[in-house]
Amino acid sequence: MLELLDAWVERGWLRRIDRALVRWLKELEPSTPEPLLLAAALCSHQYGRGHICLDLSATLLDADATLSLPPEGDVGEEMPTKPSELLEGSQLESWLAAIKGSPLVNSEASPLVLVENRLYLRRNYRFEQAVAGHISSRLAPMEVSPELKPQLDALFSAPGLDWQKLACGLAFRMPFTIITGGPGTGKTTTVVRLLGLKQQLALASGQKLRIGLAAPTGKAAARLTESIRGAVEKLALPQDVKAAIPVEVTTLHKLLGVIPQSRHFRHHHQNPLHLDLLVVDEASMVDLEMMSALLDALPASAQLILLGDKDQLASVEAGSVLGDLCQGADLGGYDTDTQRFLESLCGESLAAFTQGQSALAQCRAMLRVSHRFGSDSGIGQLARAVNLGQSEAALKLLRENRDDLKLLPIKDDGVALSRLAIEGYRGYLQVLSAERGSERDTWAAKVLAAFGRFQMLCALRKGPFGVEGLNQEIAEALKANGQLEADHGWYEGRPVLVTRNNYTLELMNGDVGICLRVVEADGSQRLRVAFPVVGGIKWVLPSRLSDVETVFAMTVHKSQGSEFDHTVLVLPDTLSPVLTRELVYTGITRAKRCFTLAAPKLGLLAAAVERKVERASGLREAFSQG
Template sequence: MNRTFADLLPTPLTADSLVQLTPLTRADDLLLLLTQWVERGWLRALDKAFVAFLHELAPDVDPLVLLAAVLTSHQLGHGHVCLDLFETLKAPDFALSLPPEGDAQPGVLLLPSQLLETLDGAHWCKVLAGSSLVALAADEGASAQERPLVLSGKRLYLRRYWAYERRIDSALRQRLAEQEATPSDLARRLDELFDPAQRADVIDWQKLACALATRSAFSIITGGPGTGKTTTVVRLLALLQAPAVEAHQPLRIRLAAPTGKAAARLTESISQQVQSLKVADSVREKIPTEVTTVHRLLGSRPGTRHFRHHAGNRLPLDVLVVDEASMIDLEMMANLLDALPPHARLVLLGDKDQLASVEAGAVLGDLCRDAEAGWYSPQTRQWLGQG
């Protein structure tokens, strides 16, 4: 029997064969459909390979679990750390960005929205919760820790990204729970660093940001271009360093940025700002102007995801400022927080609406998301009023 090259190519789905597929009830049909989506460019080969691996681990797994897993992996490729099951069912094309914008290839293909239109969110969650591949977020048992997927409410995570998120949450909660001591003459020091207000009814937000940041082990200084983020953070460093220098115990301050280009830009701008500070030379000398990359700061190890500095080998510093923090992804932020000494202050600098992270997780954006709806506690308002 003679076979041509065309015989070796995948058989395209026709309208008739498409109707015969039952991807929500038969895993083999789902895998066939996913193969077509990969060939069309809708999914990454990595997404399909991940689901095929899960199918090998659990051959009897419900196809709905595999479907959720492949969509979660797909979302990672688009910068999202989890799959929101109910939001996906509301508007699949929008939530998944499928088909990709501009896709005009001919051919019959089952769309994600068509596949999901009959699926009930509560049933999907129930199937996931009962799967041997899925751990519930509240389950901290040993067997649960070995499952590759984690279901938290209506969101499904790959375990690694769930762990990153928990590490970040825990570290930030610990820092926010601690209130740092401030110098008794803080108001005077602020007045020396900032020009007098031209109007009594106008708030100097840079001055206010500095005052608040002195009290916390974790701070975010954010704003659009030209809002004075660098000016503010340099004055904050002067505010922190001056009392330490006077006590003959200068702080070890480090500056970092996600990329070499961002580091070079901050080095230039911060050098100019430090020279214009109204502080003693002894204080100015202890405010660094050299900025390194986050990878270099942590001590990246080529060929691995590990760093020289971690929870067992902390960074030798007291204050860390990270510029362009919107570019810090979930994994890097988790590693950075792991490596910080418990006493160290962390200041994130950046614009949440610019320069998104390359990898999954918009940490700065998520932290700033609800800021406009926030408020100062009565204790904070009272403290500010004392100044």
């Protein structure tokens, strides 16, 4: 077995850490049977791919697809024995028996945990149990004042079935609430009205709610801060109430108080956050470990509201917490009591939605009307087609050459992409030059805003149509066109993406800055990098930035929490495990005004749209019975 694992590692099928786990288990228990060692290696492999556990049943049913082994594109000769070949003829019962019979599984503090047909690394099982337990403790309905309906009517005056209003009502009834919906459906508007009403009622009783606002990344936090500030100003509430609504959004790491050089936080169940209510935006980006830490630090008396698009890409790290918690949200699933409560608020029937008994479903509201993309919006129609797995409809929309949808066939030479990039990034470079005489922070803010109007997104990092290759090609094209300095290090106009949290500089993974030449107090000129922060600009010397990369192109994952006027999604030339429906949908919905699909092979779009990813976990099952 160990020799085969060595071959898989050499081939790039497994990580070294997957093999190291098996060797450690073998040292702990030399008599460990090979079926368990194989399961442990595959469990670790799946964790590296974002899964919380190894689904043994799915693995036996179709190991190649479940494990993505061999990786797509690996068609070389002298291929080692595949996991599917190794498992051929195996029965689930015998595999389970080999696993259950080991002291490495399900004993106190054992490294592996088996639940039904799911095998976990113990730490992941612990995180999953913690998340399920904390949420379960917040599923009992609260008493609702009979005055709620007229109060909601004053804030939500639209006739008919208003899901924003119902979401707000649910948040008054449940200590834990999920408000999900696509771009432009009003998640921020809804939560600001909710916070305003809750704070108004608290102030009327002589109290003031301690409200926290958080997002997974600095970029998402800055965007939400701007959105909330604007929404608060528009609220039809007294000025003292609006003044009591927080508008500053922090990152989850900063909220919890990360301890440098560790995975631990200052806030936990023994030192909880001093909050009565916490709102977390872009919740689809929150992985299982972070969600566990967040819930552990939240006082039992505090209310939690998650906002996010359930159909977006899951978190970079393991888990798909929001997706798991929102399974079936589009169907409703409300029990009789919840349905009656919601119908009493809106005066409309919810009979068209399915009924259910899951306690989790009583906490969810799905916003269904996009105020950004009307019924005639190409971007909106394309996003819906992709979300429904309708690849032919998606291709038809792209070929119609609408004002907001473009299709760009590309070749290996990358000429078409370079031309598009030169035109797309012309705007921020013109602002950089034209506004140079402005006050320094004002100038930087204008350049950053102009840069954010256009962005190329990639599915992959490597390859001719990946982030690394495109960033180099675009930079060279802009330099050859005379739009950038011909310098290979730091140069004015270079956009950079922070790739690792820097707590000293208070820059987070995903933050974007632009290098500018500024005039110092002594009259000398010096390159500094401008980053947008809440309330202004942060200037950093390039020499202090080690974990950054040029960002004319970024991965779709890194773009989450951002929006751009014009988004270009560049597909690779070969099928990859990351090329999925969720990735395409996320790329499309980053665009506000125009979306361009750049593809060397249109058939890959259909393949991606038809491939929906479900990360293995037990979180959905934890709530499926009640």
